[in-house]
Amino acid sequence: MARVVVFDETGGPEVLRVVEEPAGDPGPGEVRIRLEASAVNRLDELTRSGASPMPVRLPHARLGCEGTGIIDALGEGVDGFGVGDAVLITAVPDMTSNGTYADYTVLPAARVVKRPAGLAPAKAAALWVAYSTAYGALVEKAKMRPGDTVLITAASGTVGLAAIQIANQIGAVPIAVTRRTAKKDGLLAAGAAAVIATDQDDLAKAASLHTGGAGADIVLDSVMGPGLADLAAAAKRFTGTLVTVGWLDPRPAPYPSNAITTHRYMSFEHTLDPAAVRRIAAFLFAGLRTGALDPAVDRVFALEEIVEAHRYLESGRQAPGKIIVTGGTST
Known part of the structure; x- marks a missing residue:
């Protein structure tokens, strides 16, 4: 079993809860990712609170549109990736179904890119x-x-x-x-x-x-x-x-x-376009290599602290940088 953050109604941070459920198996063209870190974004807050124009699939909705981790299973027909590859998630267009506040998520292989070598998970989660x-x-x-x-x-x-x-x-x-x-x-x-x-x-x-x-x-x-x-x-x-x-x-x-x-x-508009994603990745990874780009991390929370992480986001007290939630497989 694996941990996942869900909510059954929109509202304040307290509607979020951590449950356990099967990790899920990748279908054709999909990969399963063991998440190491996810970022908390304003879009997550808007979706959780009901202020986002995006539809929310309640009950048992997931949350989280950004993360990084290790591929641990491949679906049929996936090329260019292997089990053990470290990846960045480039788009979760329906995060209430397969959001990144979890130990695992299953996504189309087209929604991930290989993570630059040497980029720590927390910074990787803060990048895309x-x-x-x-x-x-x-x-x-x-x-x-x-x-x-x-x-x-x-x-x-x-x-x-x-x-x-x-x-x-x-x-x-x-x-x-x-x-x-x-x-x-x-x-x-x-x-x-x-x-x-x-x-x-x-x-x-x-x-x-x-x-x-x-x-x-x-x-x-x-x-x-x-x-x-x-x-x-x-x-x-x-x-x-x-x-x-x-x-x-x-x-x-x-x-x-x-x-x-x-x-x-x-x-x-661009993160769902494979050609645009290649341009974005080439530009960002070049900036990382030269030091021109350096994603900042403010504070790191454990997955079980997701309510506190959202309260911290809403408080406005954070320093410049992303709020990160660490993953890791539960035992």
Whole structure:
């Protein structure tokens, strides 16, 4: 028997519970993964609480869209992988059926890539969702180029930190936006070329100052809400691009119409495309080799501490980096 986190109703962290059930066998084209570590993401929180637009299969729904582990069984017709391979999970489009908060999960082989040698499980679990989202939004959607100025909201979050590193890897100029002046030094240390703290700075004026009056070539927004209009005003007129990747502010956020290009980006747009996954993996793994990319881990919880992990996420007390839940087969 193996451990798995399930919930029978949406609500607070206390709805999560750990149960034991068979690990499951892979079908044709599938692999079974013995999970070593999984990340706790905002999407997990939204799904658990009932705030996500994604359907939730209740009761006995699973949770977790990101993880890493070792392949321990292969289904018929799987090529390119072997038992014992360390892998990253690239997409769990229906995590309420086969989520990663577990000892094992069974997924199509097309949803995993081999884990780079030497990448520790905790860091591996912190890599894919944040970095593939930032890469997909900036490189695939916004066509970021060397020299572009990139305004990044929620910059101390995992996607924001990934975007700063990816912009630097390309040779673009990342300008971090945060709500708190106290986070300025940390964001500069993380690689931001400049930091705008909206508890002190006027966003549009500061963006104009840091871009020589031109406005940002690209705005990457994880917040949405009414502030979207101010972000659009900080973009370069006519040629600027606004890409939204999250919805931390649930209030209405009408898209601006001030002659800039806008995109609503969801990572499954690329993580379900095998060709795009190969491009993402090549880019991210190159960044890991050179040290340009370095996924941060804030705190590690055991699987049995999943309720505490979600409470910690909701508290807002976490330092920059992912919250990780460790796997490991139960006895």
